[in-house]
Amino acid sequence: MPSLVKSQNPCNHIGCDKKGPIMKPTVAPFPTTRLRRMRATPALRRLARQNVLTTNDLIWPIFVMDGEDTETPVPSMPGVTRKTVDRAVVAAKEAHALGIPAICIFPYTGMEARTEDCEMAWDPDNVSNRTIRAIKDAVPDIAIMTDIALDPYNINGHDGFVENGEIVNDRTVEALVKMALAQAEAGADILGPSDMMDGRIAAIRSALESDKYQNVTILSYTAKYASSFYGPFRDAVGASSALTGDKNTYQMDPANSDEALRLVERDLNEGADMIMVKPGMPYLDICRRVKDTFGVPTYAYQVSGEYAMLMAAAENGWLDSDKVILESLLSFKRAGCDGILTYFAPRIAKALSG
Known part of the structure; x- marks a missing residue:
């Protein structure tokens, strides 16, 4: 012995x-x-085997747009499309049939619809809120996650209001609260504040509690880094051409890890139910530190750049696509994640059931 x-x-x-x-x-x-x-x-x-990947670990991000019975390819994300509301309902039905527990909605907004005041962000009839209602009507048992940030609606492409070249915090938080309440009213189950403004979790949680939405959960993008892996996503939501400058004043410095723990502690104290690390694979060390330190539901986002790299290598025959996708997702589980947002969700769900 x-x-x-x-x-x-x-x-x-x-x-x-x-x-x-x-x-x-x-x-x-x-x-x-x-x-x-x-x-x-x-x-x-x-x-x-210590870690197992199942469909219960998957959240499928989809892009939605105005129109009817249409899908538009995202060139930098092979196999990913922007979907009109009716097509998003079809996707939700597919996800539910595959056992995927949640779907996450991101809106595409053309430059002609973007404004300085971002009023469309909290419009009850914007494409995100119409999609929430349509999916809830058709597939009531699937959980719907949303995105809370102003960048899809902002003429400047930033997650917050821009004043004299500065992305202002407190005025942005007021807008994010209105956005959160509109999404909760539409039927969202999980709100995903991805803006990285200070104090927004406390403000959103307080508003939800005061407005009879106590059971709506918050999955906070707590450790969201100022990463270069987001490029294809910005193409998908129409933000690439809108963005002025960079997001370094509000997203995290990729060189830092201790700061992530401070942010997690703060967001939990302010009322977050779950924590997000974004991007995913380049920040597995952050996932592990968060899980070891706090033991709370911890998620990672396998972002558009990660997806695009794997797909490009697979399409060139350099990698076995199904094997590397599964291996990449298993790395999140090994790092302590309870779930992963991934564009591969339906593909992997089919592979796991096969």
């Missing part, structure tokens, strides 16, 4: 209260220990 030895190194995880020496097993020498034994057959590998 392996012996136990004392380690003089105390636990160094944030939040760990262990003190003094830790007992840990030593590994018996070869050939007593042959770690390959547990890899020898599929059955043994299944018995030893």
